[in-house]
Amino acid sequence: MTEDDLALLRLVAAGGRSGPRRRLLDACGGPASALAAGPPAWREAGLSALQVQALRTAAPPAHACDWLAQRRRRLLGWHDPDYPALLRRIASPPLALFVAGDVDLLWHPCVAIVGTRAPTAGGREHARGFTHALVRAGLGICSGLAAGIDTVAHTGALAAGGATVAVLGCGIDQPYPAANAGLLDEIAAQGAVVSEHLPGTRARREHFPARNRIIAGLSLGTLVVEAAQRSGALITARLAADAGREVFALPGSIRNPMARGCHRLIRDGATLIEAPGEIVAALAPVAQALADALRSRLAxxxxxxxxxxxxxxxxxxxxxxxxxxxxxxxxxxxxxxxxxxxxxxxxxxxxxxxxxxxxxxxxxxxxxxxxxxxx
Known part of the structure; x- marks a missing residue:
């Protein structure tokens, strides 16, 4: 690991609001320089007393160091030119991302496919069909590894030979749900797994809305397949809209309680979608903007x-x-x-x-x- 990796681990472990730590990285140019700047620079960037104390005393977390030492592992910080351009544009971008697998997939044009953990047979069929069609069109699939629609989207993308990115609301080495441990390993081998949390962090309820902002932020647009009136998928859709991204929703039967969230989104302005080609056409201009950002990155x-x-x-x-x-x-x-x-x-x-x-x-x-x- 580099000196910057070790310093960035300390900045992540300091916890608290990420905005001041991002400002510190911007001011100093990198994690090692940020730590070397000392408490006056930390306070000037807006770090709290607790964050300053943590940076003074804490060593890089040993478990995170062990995790990063393995192959195909990466800690991608706010200062890094490889930090995904789309994610920089959301309201509260993460300070850093732990990535297992192919880090370049974070620049691949993706669609987030999200929905209920208890989909109907029709919902599963729609999620699988849209996934396969979007992959054939060259788009990747981003989701949250949850049971239900998320799982169908990830497995469908892998089966179609496409790119898929799983964003976790826990440490990247903590499969959640446990039933998806095998799928997590498969995505790490063939796609990319992402978390803003230190390895070893257990899943907590309050982590998942924050996880959803990363799913929305990495994606050109978000498709909600089935969702109840109160659903994490609706949070992802709202966050996508707040970030200026397209939101798509599949309509369903008025007798299906898992269609009510989609109908609510459509009433609130989401695009009603009936075919995958409609998504591809809607996202083409946004994908062009991503291509322009990638050109700048590669010069x-x-x-x-x-x-x-x-x-x-x-x-x-x-x-x-x-x-x-x-x-x-x-x-x-x-x-x-x-x-x-x-x-x-x-x-x-x-x-x-x-x-x-x-x-x-x-x-x-x-x-x-x-x-x-x-x-």
């Missing part, structure tokens, strides 16, 4: 395209030599990542970022971990 001279569904056949390729090598390595037949790395000579990190950008630009399609040029 790649890539031409702007109009929307994720634009035709790019006549758009010139960027002059970047790494991009040219990777493009030459991608054929019309699907190729796995290791083959592309061998052909191009690029590292996994560089190739993954460029492949994501090519997907956003509509040049490349990905299915079951294999990449090919878009026909």
């Amino acid at each position: 790649a001279p890539i031409e702007r395209v109009e929307g994720v569904v634009a035709d790019v056949a006549d758009t010139p390729l960027p002059d970047d030599p790494d991009y040219q090598r990777l493009w030459s390595a991608i054929g019309h037949d699907p190729s796995p990542m290791d083959q592309l790395l061998e052909r191009s000579g690029l590292t996994t990190a560089v190739a993954s970022s460029m492949l994501l950008l090519m997907e956003l630009d509509g040049r490349v399609v990905q299915a079951h971990g294999r990449y090919s040029r878009k026909s």
Whole structure:
């Protein structure tokens, strides 16, 4: 682990309001510099007396250090250029994210699919069908690993060979519910699992509304499949709307109590959705904004395209030599990542970022971990 990782762990463990700690990182440029600045700078940033005392005395949590030492683990702080651009725009972004799996998926264009923990057979069918269609359109699926609709969305995305991100309301090493422990491991291996809580943190009721703001914040839009009048899914939808994101709701039978939350959302201004293509069309301009942010992150001279569904056949390729090598390595037949790395000579990190950008630009399609040029 780096010095910045250890310092960021101490900042996370200090607890309290995250705004002052984000301001401290902005002022100092990084976690190690923030700790070295000392109590006067901490107080000037607005840290409370308890936070200042914690930073003076507490060592980095040993359990969190052990967790981070394992492969495919990452602590992503507010100061980090890899911190997801969409999440920066919400009202109260987390100070840091613990990530297990593919951290680049936090920049992948995703739709949040949420709903009741006790869906009807029809609700499950709708969640599965929309998930498969959205994955085929190149979108990832974000949800909260809860029983019911969340579980259907995650498993559907994995089955379709798509990207999925699970956001937890507990420590990233604490499966909740326990019945989803196997699914959690599968998502960590094939997608990404995210938490703002230190490893070892138990699930608590008050954590879940905060968890929902991250689900909404990482996603271009939120689809509510089935929800009762009082439901955590409605909290996610409200938070998505507050963040300026699209909110979609599936209508249902007036006799289905699990449709009442969706009907309430529609009355309050959510978009009534009947087909997945309606979501893809609505989100194309927002996905373009994400593509622009990713270009800035990579500093790649890539031409702007109009929307994720634009035709790019006549758009010139960027002059970047790494991009040219990777493009030459991608054929019309699907190729796995290791083959592309061998052909191009690029590292996994560089190739993954460029492949994501090519997907956003509509040049490349990905299915079951294999990449090919878009026909």
